[in-house]
Amino acid sequence: GESVGLHLPTLSVQEGDNSIINCAYSNSASDYFIWYKQESGKGPQFIIDIRSNMDKRQGQRVTVLLNKTVKHLSLQIAATQPGDSAVYFCAEIRSNDYKLSFGAGTTVTVRA
Amino acid sequence: NAGVTQTPKFQVLKTGQSMTLQCAQDMNHEYMSWYRQDPGMGLRLIHYSVGAGITDQGEVPNGYNVSRSTTEDFPLRLLSAAPSQTSVYFCASSSGGGRGYTFGSGTRLTVV
Numbered sequence: 001g002e003s004v005g006l007h008l009p010t011l012s013v014q015e016g017d018n019s020i021i022n023c024a025y026s027n028s029a030s031d032y033f034i035w036y037k038q039e040s041g042k043g044p045q046f047i048i049d050i051r052s053n054m055d056k057r058q059g060q061r062v063t064v065l066l067n068k069t070v071k072h073l074s075l076q077i078a079a080t081q082p083g084d085s086a087v088y089f090c091a092e093i094r095s096n097d098y099k100l101s102f103g104a105g106t107t108v109t110v111r112a
Numbered sequence: 113n114a115g116v117t118q119t120p121k122f123q124v125l126k127t128g129q130s131m132t133l134q135c136a137q138d139m140n141h142e143y144m145s146w147y148r149q150d151p152g153m154g155l156r157l158i159h160y161s162v163g164a165g166i167t168d169q170g171e172v173p174n175g176y177n178v179s180r181s182t183t184e185d186f187p188l189r190l191l192s193a194a195p196s197q198t199s200v201y202f203c204a205s206s207s208g209g210g211r212g213y214t215f216g217s218g219t220r221l222t223v224v
Contacts, residue, residue: 034212043202043215044155051210089154093212097162098143099170100204100213102154
């Protein structure tokens with residue numbers, strides 16, 4: 001599968017391969033970490049979240065990993081499909097006032 | 113259930129004009145936020161609200177005002193439009209807890 005160790009703004013993936021998108025966060029006081037998917041011309045769409053007291057959570061074809069030691073978050077997409085082509089953002093929610101802050105996005109392009 | 117509704121979808125303003133971007137949600141969410149997204153960039157928080165009557169500034173509040181007189185509505189006012197405010201604006205709402213925020217489809221604003 002395709003993966004990046006550090007955050008890169010773009011990721012090209014062969015259809016059917018696994019994708020890994022990485023993100024670094026800054027706020028140790030965040031309560032939730034969230035991955036959003038944004039398709040062209042649309043608003044961000046919730047994919048999966050993980051609470052700060054967890055290190056892994058699985059959804060349908062997606063897995064989020066949280067490493068609080070190095071403040072790193074990753075999103076794994078299994079068997080990447082053309083419909084997965086989009087910009088993916090990590091985000092964190094501050095626990096005291098539920099403020100949502102976004103990280104840098106990664107543009108994923110799926111090759112047929 | 114319409115979710116988060118933003119109006120208008122597109123708007124062109126002349127420098128110095130004022131206008132209000134409307135945002136309404138029908139999910140009885142406490143938390144609401146406004147973001148702007150510039151080309152190739154992530155979403156930056158303008159203002160947010162933790163409930164009716166309570167608002168606070170985000171990262172980029174200058175040139176914008178908000179109010180939250182009801183739970184449902186969270187309008188964003190541009191006081192004197194500038195070309196630097198050309199952007200796509202997203203409104204979002206949340207009930208708190210997991211799943212983060214639900215986003216509207218955005219308002220594309222051009223200031224000439």
